[in-house]
Amino acid sequence: MAFPWLKPRNQNPPPSIPAKPNPFLFTIQSHLNAFSDASSSLKAHLDSAVETLRNRARRAVLSGHPHLPSPPPGPPPLPWARISPAGCSGVRRFDLAMSTEVMEERLAGVPVYALSNAAEEFVLVSGVRTGKSLGLFCFKKEDAEALLEQMRSMNRDMREGSKVVAVALNKVFQLKVDGVAFRFVPDSSQVANAIKVKENEGDPVDDFPGVPVFQSRSLVLRSQNKRYRPAFFRKEDLEDSLSRASRQQRQLNPALRKGDIQVCVLEDIIKAMKESSAASKWDDIVFIPPGFNVSTDLTESAQG
Template identity: 65%
Template sequence: MRSSETLNEPKSHKKSFFPQFQNTVAVLLSNPAAVSLKGQLESAVERLGNRARRVLNLDLPSASNATPPFARITLESGGMTPLSIEKRLSGIPVYALSNAAGEFVLVSGMRTGRSLGLLCLKREDAESLLNQMKSMNQEMREGSKVVAVSLDKVFQLKVDGVAFRLIPDPEQVLNAAKMKDGEVLHDFPGVPVFQSKSLILRSQGKSYRPAFFRKEDLEDSLHKASSEQRKFNPSWRKGDIEVFVLEQIVSTMKGSSTSDWDDILFIPPGFNEANPAKGDKT
């Protein structure tokens, strides 16, 4: 997803970018280069038709499933296929808005006529956006709600005239920005994911590098792994946690026959995965 120049001129399937992250909804409302969100909502709230609804399965895999999606992943040889990439993203929730008819709500640019689908990594941000919409558009007040969408479905979407934008968790953007040479930056070029060289998962003779959408989840996993092995590895405190951009990782997976990311394992936010096999170095 490319950097979003304005809300009026979304660029499809490129890296997302927002200039501030202290309050995601405030960013959308205060973007000086964009027509006001109020004007866009009042003049052009659109519905995504049946073509996209067939792709957007609004139900995540059942939480009662004993085997989480990432546990079923197998490493591919000779590069990553689209299906393999989708498996890596399966079970990661993002949050969209739907109307009373169960259709995905879009924001439209007044000048271009193109539509923007906003997908939040944090449910609270989607709820705030919904409240803003309800206050501005009467049609949104009845039956509209926040729905969870699996991230692999988002990367499958290809709808003419529609650009989809991932809105990162503002707290994690701040965590990522602080990690860049210790300097607090005003922006971060996409959705941050966090990894540590000290945490490797092994399953059926395969090694995987877990990538977390919340820095706190990675830190908890490192603490638990150290505790379970009855030792403490202090190296992770300084320089051992690294931050990457989700959109850039996916782009690399798609564009190369051999990828440095073919052993990545995306961990859903809030999921504590800290059970490396005995003998792993953490």
Template identity: 70%
Template sequence: MPAEKLEERLAGVPVYALSNSEEEFVLVSGVSTKKSLGLLCFKKEDAEALLEQMKSMDPGMRKGGSKVVAVALNKVVQLQVANVALRLVPESTQIKNALRERERAGFSNDSFPGVPVFQSRSLVLRSQNKSYRPVFFRKEDLEQSLLRASRDQNQLNPAFRPGDIQVAVFEDIIKGMKDTSTSNWDDVVFIPPGFDVSTDPTQLQQ
């Protein structure tokens, strides 16, 4: 998928980074590896807690000017900086949600290998004769969308029930979307945290 198309699918999704007084990203440096790590949180409160933690460790950050800034995720996924690794930090509650859903599906793990995202076979969006799969960063947003869709559908078909929730790894999806040899994720559109999707019964698959 071309870079501009990928950016479109991620439009409106914020992540939160630490910035110094010069408006530069604050990086965590490894003593032995000589590499730097840029942390990007999906939850603003997590970034604020990280800032306080780093202020307690680095006196230079206490002088003022260091702050949490919102960054567009669609720009971050295309960013490549020499000797800097960007690490996305998911919400801890969504990690728990993902592990719970995986357990229901028969997989038992104590950890999750990245940022969890949630989708359902029952929810499909249509635009200009194309179908898209909405993918959510919060399970609650997906559940709200399913509830709304189910309410709409029940007016016509009382037998409709929301389908199962599937969990995927955000980083794997992005990797798949960047890979031009496969089209497994070409129909995905990402929904910003805190948003649900409005749909009507004709846009749902059962």
């Protein structure tokens, strides 16, 4: 039996409103002098990583998770997403570094957006001062499209066949190529949300050092006496999941309480998951792709 954890927030989203340019792209573009094709050694990575991801997020979780055991046949399990009055205490932890395979499973279904040329190679950018190549993965498709337009205006050879491609995060988060630095470009609206969360926590900041990931001590996923912490790439998805869980349990939405939503840096989490001394802090994390929330509908649970 699959675990129907994910539910699209909007089956028929309203027409998109033109967004303001991402300031992170302005910073990047001011330090670049050229766009270039990646070496052919990257093509194999792109071939294995690129996917439309239209239903990837749902399939990744619904196909089953090795670390989230399937329930036995019989009556449907109790709802697995709930408001936790005591936070996440009592979660089983291990002081072992998380394996690459487990990390890939946790990041499966999360799309990022990159640029490729007609030969299906990553398109890199080179710095003005350093001359080093930089590979960019945007968490917002519109940011990648804006970067593509900038690329086309600077390099005529790239006007034909270049495109934005969706890439699975679990296939590129450890991508390493000599002479190339890979960087994530966060969604600027979520960076603004992260700064607001920090302010609510009494820790005002002027900037955020990476890709924000949002969590709540009050929201956990349950599966056969195990508890998992969902981490969201959009604050709105977390708030929607909290609202759904609170409605089902007929409790006050804890998101209204100051400090109940926390924000972390994705790059720091990935780094910690690789280190045995810190991996136990994140061994119960489950990443929720952008645009999805945690379903708590009993009818859906029964149909899972």
